[in-house]
Amino acid sequence: MKHAAFKLAGAALSLSLALSAYAAEPLRVAADPVPHAEILNFIKKLDPKLDLKVVELTSGVNANELLANGDVDANYFQHVPYLKDQEKALGKTFAVAATVHIEPLGIYSHKYKDLKSVPENATVAVPNNVTNLSRALFLLQSQGLIKLKPGFNDPANNLATPKSIAENPKKLKILEVESPQIPRSLDDVDLAVINGNYALEAGLTPAKDALGLESAEHNPYANILVTNPNLASDPRIKELAKDLQSPQVAEFIRKQYNGSVIPVAPQS
Template sequence: MKHAAFTLAGVALSLSLVWTSAQAEALRVAADPVPHAEILNYIKKIDPKLDLKVVELTNGANANELLANGDVDANYFQHVPYLKDQEKALGKTFAVAATVHIEPLGIYSHKYKDFKSLPNNAKVAVPNNATNLSRALFLLQAQGLIKLDSKFTDPATTLATPKDIVQNPKHLQILEIESPQIPRSLDDVDLAVINGNYALEAGLSPAKDALGLESAKHNPYANILVTNPQLANDPRIKELAKDLTSPQVAEFIRKQYNGSVIPVAPQS
């Protein structure tokens, strides 16, 4: 009995040491450079006891594949509709740890100052991934440039494609391009629908430069902190989630991005 008791005590101590060791390891979080990595680097300053290792996404790296393979512990770059699409594609289930901010999708042009000036057969660059393509089409519809089939009512649950356009009075040519490349296409197209983070990286101010901008109200595309289910209760994940949704970080987002990134957390 004594031997069994010592054995159980040894196992408990071993598990405790493993858990303590895991807590001491740096939390690896994959993030887009702007604004996600910037926000995480701000958290490193205000919460130094949380050992964060920010892995900036470059060269088209898939942060959900990195997470699924265990190369990172969490990622912060995407919204829920995109995550759901990725879960289907990868055959994986992830866990949402925090809902942080909204980056309104915007329509930009280097050639025109308003939609009235837009000529017939204008070229419009849109994201080529399913969720953001649909999101772009809903935004073009909101600006009166196209009309989608009436069955497309909820942008978060019904994914539209160019085939679902039923009215296109200016005969817009919809060009599907990889999201990070769209800002570079601005001189080659008439309009470009650009995700907020890529607009910021390109030196655009969505709140000032966009000809049309998504409404933040009831927006289903809030950016989230995502992890694997087995890490959902990890104290480091919980600490980061608490920081990301804190009034202090919300205030940083408001001041840093002037309406181009909008915190979901309440004002302090």
């Protein structure tokens, strides 16, 4: 019995040492440069004991593929509807570790000062990925520019496409463009629906410059920290999740982005 207990204690000690060594490794997190990497770099100062390695994403890099392949331990750039679509596309299951902030989607223009001035046959650039295309169409509907078919009343569960448009009084032309490229198209189109992070990177201030802005209330597009299921209980992930949802980070977000990025409470 003593021998068995000794072996069990030895195994437990070995496991503990292994976990400690694992936790000592840098936590690699892929993130969009703005605001995600900026928020993570603030956390590096806030919580220096967390060895955080921020991997800034470049255009064309799929952060979920990086995570699935083990090239990073987590990513921080996306919302739940996008994640679900990615899980289907990649045949993978990921774990949401924290819900952090909302970047309201906005409608911008270099040609018009308000949406009432937009003429017929105007061209509107929208994101070409499934979830953000749908999100853009719901935003256009909320601003009275189009009306979707009956049944398209829940942005979180109803994915709209241009074929879902029932009424288009201004005969708007919907042009699907890769999200990071849309800010560059502002001089070539009448309106552009731009994700908050890409708007910020382009020097736009969503709370001030957008002609129409997505509501933060009951918004299903909160940005999340995502990891692999086998790392969901990793103490480093838990520490980062705690930091991301801390009052200090919420205050940093409010001061740094002045309403263009909005901290949110954890969601179930």
